Amino acid sequence: MAAGSKIVAIVGTDAVSEAMRQINPDLVAAYPITPQTAIVETYSQMVADGLVKSHMVAVESEHSAMSAAIGAAATGARVMTCTSSQGLALMWELLYIASGLRLPIVMPNVNRALSAPINIHCDHGDSMGARDAGWIQLFSENAQEAYDNTIQAVRIAEDPGILLPVMVLLDGFIISHSIDRVELLDDEVVANFVGEFKPAYSLLDVNNPVSVGNFDGLYGYYFEFKRQQEEAMLNSFGVIKEVGAEFGKISGRSYSLFETIGMEDAEFAIVVLGSAAGTVRHEVETMRAKGIPIGMIKLRAFRPFPARELAEAISRMKAVAVFDRSNTFAGNMGGPVFIELRSSLYDLEKKPLLVNYVYGLGGRDLSIELINKAAAELAEAARSGQVKQSINYLGLRE
């Protein structure tokens, strides 16, 4: 364990609040929504108790939360907000403005299903809806990763070669409201790791006043700006890995774009992100102990999507199952991770069979039995060289 660290038993929202306290941003603008609420409450208390220098803007909506975050970030301040579900949906137009203005805002989003019907439990439909908004999206398996990702997000967002907002994703209730073992770093270690933000432009730079958010006119540079955003996303592959490795030095926990388990000798594998990775890992390890040649990939970065490296990692497999906690309603195209991964494989000469399991919508439990059912079907596909049904709903009442 790193010097000065301590092990605590806390829920996921507290792990995020602790990371925010240690990052100590200049400003937090947020609006409460289940299941993110506890982050706003706890952080408000931290501000009230003088534990942070942050100013807290308790806005009247998520739309204003992101608007205020954008205005604040344009002053060169370090800015955070957080939300869930409908709140993220209400921010939608501003997500594009935050990334388009290249403002390194960090936002934990506690994943929750989108209405209707109104449902407060976990799925990834909210953040998947924002997948093309130009934000970096990092998924977390547990409270520890939510804490670690929040701290790393600051460094990734503010990297001069990136300057993109970052969403840290943690599963509603499963992570946000479950007590977990979390190793908290020393305050000073985190402060040194995130460092000071040195913005290139600021509304408060008296020697160099800037106009932010100009009109692109009729023959403007919109296309070039959007191309630059893609370039920043490309740069982020390397930076996410560098920051993840550097974080390993201060914490003993290194991070990359994704994590592999048993892929070196597996014949088939499951790709999964979020809290389900924990349950899937448990089952994969149990099966491997019995000699079943199964492996697993836990995806951390959904944006940027590490297509090339993922394709490499699974190219030797006979069959791969992709677990998606959201759907795209595209007419049996499957979930977003499945669609991206299938697209990543297109150019490979030798590629695995691919099968999709949409699971857990609206918080439906992903039981061990369901994972084993999917694993058995996957093993059969690998053996027979055939996929019975490519899009499957796991745990659906039919």
Added chain:
Amino acid sequence: MSTKLTDLVQKPQFLSGGHRLCAGCGASIVVRQILMGAPDDVKLVIANPTGCLEVSTTIYPYTSWNTSYIHCAFENAASTLSGAEAAYQSLKEQGKIKEDFRFIAFGGDGGTYDIGLQALSGALERGHRLIYVCYNNEAYMNTGIQRSGATIMGSWTTTSPYGRYSSGKKENRKDLTAIAAAHNIPYVAQGSISHWRDLVRKAQKAFATDGPAFINVLSPCHRGWRYPMEKTIEVARMAVQSCIWPLYEVENGKWSLTASVKKQPVEEYLKSQGRFAHLFKGENKKILDIIQENVDAEWDKLQKRCEQK
């Protein structure tokens, strides 16, 4: 602070000439008169919602703003600026910023009365030290003259056209200045570019206010109101004189009229603009009486508020 013309013309100009607003546009006059009220020793951050003023003054890679400026989206100038102001307070408290800044939003009636009302209300309620100025041209002019919550009853717009079954906008406007005052913020005022000394004085008070200030300024638009472009100031003055746009302020809850007027019939004002031309024909004439009744009732209410102890 002085409101002498000889002093005001010496003030720095923050909105440069060469912007793409129409000749005779009220909005740039609103900006200039308001910013003439800024103290000399402060720096400014200006915000616009999406609208005429924004698209005409910030065509990339140029800007007409000789000071810091931000545009974010249509409905959120108040919340965007509130974030900038709060960040400034944080940075100032930490000693990272030395200079004194003031934060001013200029929004049209679309971005203020309608789509931006929630963000405005939130920012006023939270007590940010910012000035929100509505340049009210009584319709969505940037998208081509559509009705807004500020459009006067009977007005023609492209979404409240007159026709066999319509005599223009059916509904009366909302009283946004009173809505702002109902937030019990330190300073609220209604102004007109025709009464520049009154408006500059109101701006000076707003800049001196340690908290939110809101100023609603009538900003005639000759394209939408259908009058000759050189008549902008004259039309604004007629609005004040007819009491369809009275000048007043609400300072720490105290309402007071700020211009003495000899109330003129509203008909003369309406006659000056093509947007009301259909009201002077046939059946529609009864709308003229309703508009006059509305003006009389609102004027009575305002006078009573201003007399209150």
